Amino acid sequence: MLPLFALPVQASKPFKVAILMFDEVQIIDFAAPYEVFGQAKFEVFTVSKNGKPVTTAMGLSVNPHYSFANMPEADAILVPGGDTGKVMHDQQVLSWLKTQQGKAEHILSVCTGAHILAEASLLDGKAATTFHRALNNFEKNYPAIAVKRQQRFVDNGQIVTSAGLSSGIDASLHLVSKVLGEDKARTVALHLEYDWDPDGGFVRANMADRMLPQNDYSWPDGILFDRISAFGDETRWQVKYKVTTSATAEHLLQVYKNAMAKHADWQLNDTGAVLQAEWRGAAENAGWLTSAAVINTAPDSYAITLNIYKRP
Amino acid sequence: MLPLFALPVQASKPFKVAILMFDEVQIIDFAAPYEVFGQAKFEVFTVSKNGKPVTTAMGLSVNPHYSFANMPEADAILVPGGDTGKVMHDQQVLSWLKTQQGKAEHILSVCTGAHILAEASLLDGKAATTFHRALNNFEKNYPAIAVKRQQRFVDNGQIVTSAGLSSGIDASLHLVSKVLGEDKARTVALHLEYDWDPDGGFVRANMADRMLPQNDYSWPDGILFDRISAFGDETRWQVKYKVTTSATAEHLLQVYKNAMAKHADWQLNDTGAVLQAEWRGAAENAGWLTSAAVINTAPDSYAITLNIYKRP
Numbered sequence: 001m002l003p004l005f006a007l008p009v010q011a012s013k014p015f016k017v018a019i020l021m022f023d024e025v026q027i028i029d030f031a032a033p034y035e036v037f038g039q040a041k042f043e044v045f046t047v048s049k050n051g052k053p054v055t056t057a058m059g060l061s062v063n064p065h066y067s068f069a070n071m072p073e074a075d076a077i078l079v080p081g082g083d084t085g086k087v088m089h090d091q092q093v094l095s096w097l098k099t100q101q102g103k104a105e106h107i108l109s110v111c112t113g114a115h116i117l118a119e120a121s122l123l124d125g126k127a128a129t130t131f132h133r134a135l136n137n138f139e140k141n142y143p144a145i146a147v148k149r150q151q152r153f154v155d156n157g158q159i160v161t162s163a164g165l166s167s168g169i170d171a172s173l174h175l176v177s178k179v180l181g182e183d184k185a186r187t188v189a190l191h192l193e194y195d196w197d198p199d200g201g202f203v204r205a206n207m208a209d210r211m212l213p214q215n216d217y218s219w220p221d222g223i224l225f226d227r228i229s230a231f232g233d234e235t236r237w238q239v240k241y242k243v244t245t246s247a248t249a250e251h252l253l254q255v256y257k258n259a260m261a262k263h264a265d266w267q268l269n270d271t272g273a274v275l276q277a278e279w280r281g282a283a284e285n286a287g288w289l290t291s292a293a294v295i296n297t298a299p300d301s302y303a304i305t306l307n308i309y310k311r312p
Numbered sequence: 313m314l315p316l317f318a319l320p321v322q323a324s325k326p327f328k329v330a331i332l333m334f335d336e337v338q339i340i341d342f343a344a345p346y347e348v349f350g351q352a353k354f355e356v357f358t359v360s361k362n363g364k365p366v367t368t369a370m371g372l373s374v375n376p377h378y379s380f381a382n383m384p385e386a387d388a389i390l391v392p393g394g395d396t397g398k399v400m401h402d403q404q405v406l407s408w409l410k411t412q413q414g415k416a417e418h419i420l421s422v423c424t425g426a427h428i429l430a431e432a433s434l435l436d437g438k439a440a441t442t443f444h445r446a447l448n449n450f451e452k453n454y455p456a457i458a459v460k461r462q463q464r465f466v467d468n469g470q471i472v473t474s475a476g477l478s479s480g481i482d483a484s485l486h487l488v489s490k491v492l493g494e495d496k497a498r499t500v501a502l503h504l505e506y507d508w509d510p511d512g513g514f515v516r517a518n519m520a521d522r523m524l525p526q527n528d529y530s531w532p533d534g535i536l537f538d539r540i541s542a543f544g545d546e547t548r549w550q551v552k553y554k555v556t557t558s559a560t561a562e563h564l565l566q567v568y569k570n571a572m573a574k575h576a577d578w579q580l581n582d583t584g585a586v587l588q589a590e591w592r593g594a595a596e597n598a599g600w601l602t603s604a605a606v607i608n609t610a611p612d613s614y615a616i617t618l619n620i621y622k623r624p
Contacts, residue, residue: 027343027346027347031340031344031347031372032343032478035338035339035340035343035370035477038339038370044371045371053375058347058356059356059357060343060346060358061375062372062373062374062375063374063375152505163505164503164504165347165503165504165505165506166344183541183543186543187541190519190543191476192477192478193443193444193464193475193478193479193516194477194514201507202505203505204505207502228495230495230502231495231498
């Protein structure tokens, strides 16, 4: 229906974005920002170390536009994530990134792309975030970085790091906002039919499963776990497992109770219930309750349900 | 943090998804579903007419895995959108699609990909949706299709069509839900850090700008419009233009009033305000108000603001 009026073409120097490509790059990490920047009429191109085809995670073959040697200068550099195990230790990539830090106005990472920036020492002394499942290791491996867990992306001025995968869409819209204003970013989001919240939005790392106790178990031999459901939100989370074993339900619950007994910050509540147990959080976990229940569903088959929730 | 337990590898026949690739395919249309399906552990591959490299909209070069001639059978076919002007009239593509209809369990289109399905007569007698800005033409060009404007995707059983661009993420999660259950789809969405609403979610075509009157204007010669903002939600929308002209503000408002006077379903309210006017909707527009205001911002420069909103 829009535009209601003819829009003149705006002649101005194009804003250029270079997207780093490497083998095992995550598809949505580079492709969704490419789309966002393209819709904002940025000039987008891909670049890899040698300009040869790269194979993404899950096997898509892409031909980069340029190599490090022949790429044009870019106003912004996007560093996607994926399986970054190799690329984050590639000295040629890291020194290219350091050079870009001195040239590009903006650097943006998506998901585990933050690990590449971290290895290039671009994040030292700065706040950053990454893929929700990588946050713990990120914090451990890069003590000079202030890890933020409560944000979909973290803006340090020149560098913006985003959380996992689709968070790159939001961080890219944020960059559009910085370059062309929030209205342009909102317009791009609406064109993409993407429900963008410039003030924050969904943060995976905020979900209540972050509070689930990390346990070491001594399960009976031959036990098989199959996770059959796992979801929730910021205040509650439920995980269900189908468990195949010849052990009894009582024994399974006891193993869980033994593991939980090692946590000083979780106190067993005596609820009197059979085949389920409840713990009340203390210290860092104050305000949270967690429970475990075992149900015999068939011969040698059980459902174990773990719940965690914030008390209202 | 998850998994809390070791998960056994589930050995079963892989579910195969073929993604149609063509020149000018929209990047997010094919790439985001690729990511969703890959995360669901589907086996994903790309296929084009001849298997040669394709150049997407905005210039990404991708090497398809297969041609029509050598592709493996697929359980699902994804038809992305983009600039479909050529591909939707390519008889080889259309007959391939018809063949796939007889083979694949599921067919999914994203954005203007629905036009390709429509040209292949796969949607005749069915309900479907497409990119929000293509809905009117879609309805006009394919009278045998029941066009749905209020849904992020439309499920017809074998065929799912989705609205524009990022809607493909939701429709792909929906397909994962159909194949592996809603929990698996929720788990994939959470892994993607995507705020998925299986019951609907954001529908661009529902935004209030759909109610803005479509006018023919007789603007003064040499007038230049630059849209400087356009956003809102389901109940209200605002568009602002910067207008450069030597005409007076009074004249500009009069041109707008003249155009609005041709709509029997919009009645002018006499508000007594200077340089602004308000209309009350009738018939299909009952319950809506729209207004126009002109402000002189600099010599020969005006801001025109159009508002539309649903009365509470």
